[in-house]
Amino acid sequence: MAGLGIGLIGTGYMGKCHALAWNSVASVFGDVERPRLITLAEVNADLAATKAQELGFSTSTGHWQDLLENPAIDVISVTTPNAFHAEMAIAALEAGKHVWCEKPMAPALADAVRMRDATAGTGKVAAMGYNYIQNPMIRRIKQLIDDGAIGAVNHVRVEMDEDFMADPSQLFYWKSEASSGYGALDDFAVHPLSLLFTLFGHVDAVVADMGKPYATRPSKDGGTREVENHDIASVLMRLEGNISAVLMANRSAWGRKGRIALQIFGSAGSILFDQERMNEFEIYRTGEAGSEQGFARVLAAPAHRPYDHFIPAPGHGLGFNDLKIIECRELISAINGDKAHLIDFEQGLRIERSVHAMARSFAEQRWVEVSV
Numbered sequence: 507m508a509g510l511g512i513g514l515i516g517t518g519y520m521g522k523c524h525a526l527a528w529n530s531v532a533s534v535f536g537d538v539e540r541p542r543l544i545t546l547a548e549v550n551a552d553l554a555a556t557k558a559q560e561l562g563f564s565t566s567t568g569h570w571q572d573l574l575e576n577p578a579i580d581v582i583s584v585t586t587p588n589a590f591h592a593e594m595a596i597a598a599l600e601a602g603k604h605v606w607c608e609k610p611m612a613p614a615l616a617d618a619v620r621m622r623d624a625t626a627g628t629g630k631v632a633a634m635g636y637n638y639i640q641n642p643m644i645r646r647i648k649q650l651i652d653d654g655a656i657g658a659v660n661h662v663r664v665e666m667d668e669d670f671m672a673d674p675s676q677l678f679y680w681k682s683e684a685s686s687g688y689g690a691l692d693d694f695a696v697h698p699l700s701l702l703f704t705l706f707g708h709v710d711a712v713v714a715d716m717g718k719p720y721a722t723r724p725s726k727d728g729g730t731r732e733v734e735n736h737d738i739a740s741v742l743m744r745l746e747g748n749i750s751a752v753l754m755a756n757r758s759a760w761g762r763k764g765r766i767a768l769q770i771f772g773s774a775g776s777i778l779f780d781q782e783r784m785n786e787f788e789i790y791r792t793g794e795a796g797s798e799q800g801f802a803r804v805l806a807a808p809a810h811r812p813y814d815h816f817i818p819a820p821g822h823g824l825g826f827n828d829l830k831i832i833e834c835r836e837l838i839s840a841i842n843g844d845k846a847h848l849i850d851f852e853q854g855l856r857i858e859r860s861v862h863a864m865a866r867s868f869a870e871q872r873w874v875e876v877s878v
């Protein structure tokens with residue numbers, strides 16, 4: 507059987523990441539047919555042609571709609587800015603394609619609902635790009651929690667910080683437009699939420715505060731533009747199982763480069779993880795009491811599957827793009843009808859509902875229940 511036919515829309519940060527994953531998945535895993543990279547779509551034909559050449563696609567187009575008509579394309583990767591996700595993902599599903607869409611689903615909750623609804627009755631896989639849940643360290647942490655290694659979890663803190671918007675002189679671009687969403691909430695908080703949903707279940711209630719460090723940013727034309735969303739969010743949450751949780755997100759946090767830090771506290775120990783050191787975690791178990799009691803640092807190793815598919819040696823480490831390759835392998839499993847570790851549009855919508863509850867909480871200055 508021929509490998510899946512792939513269409514890709516967008517070739518920025520995430521477009522390249524998806525393309526690398528489609529190019530590598532068969533070599534890394536060995537047990538799937540090599541995908542056929544059919545057509546790459548970009549904003550204009552020239553850019554599309556250049557990127558298709560670089561990323562290994564046979565054909566290219568300046569009109570993403572061309573992907574819909576092509577029967578050789580089975581899956582469409584949507585890696586465009588947030589405002590385009592709903593239109594592109596829904597059109598792809600209606601054209602009978604599987605969809606791999608970058609997070610978040612859409613700035614408007616109604617559009618996220620339409621995306622989820624568009625999957626009904628299609629028999630197609632619609633998965634979100636929540637790569638951090640694919641880290642073998644996160645999978646091991648989940649096993650440890652489920653096995654009761656740190657007892658009953660009662661408190662979780664998660665922080666996501668980067669500094670790509672920390673410089674006030676940085677030019678205004680789409681991430682500061684209201685049309686791309688609330689800012690730190692749907693750009694950032696969705697990632698920690700994907701981890702919380704994977705490790706503990708859904709969010710029951712939230713109370714949120716948001717911050718806008720810079721009211722305006724310089725624009726390309728030499729003037730200034732008003733910043734339309736918030737770069738900082740601080741949220742108290744009540745999770746399923748009555749777990750007390752704190753989520754903080756800041757995309758203007760100087761010095762932080764890719765921090766997604768989890769602190770998980772249980773009745774018999776604690777677990778610490780930070781994506782900036784994504785190949786390790788720390789665990790503290792009360793059973794090992796004594797004068798040497800402390801955190802043990804666990805390094806990623808072949809025993810932490812699917813690390814073994816990348817490197818036979820422990821402690822050498824995976825990278826960010828490898829998480830996308832694992833996510834791609836999971837997507838292929840789902841398309842083959844096998845069990846897959848993914849956030850689909852149904853679960854994605856629960857994450858969106860949590861984010862919108864946070865925004866409402868901030869607007870109304872009160873706790874808000876999250877409907878699931």
Ligand code: NAD
Nearest residue numbers: 516517518519520547548549585586587588608609610635
């Ligand atoms: P980007 O600006 O680097 O790339 C976006 C690309 O889409 C550009 O190449 C642009 O030319 C193209 N594009 C825009 N409109 C288009 C259209 N109509 N047709 C075809 N191409 C079009 O943005 P990015 O940082 O790659 O972000 C893209 C998406 O990925 C966003 O939704 C973002 O939230 C998400 N993202 C996810 C992660 C992750 O870890 N999963 C990380 C970064 C970004």
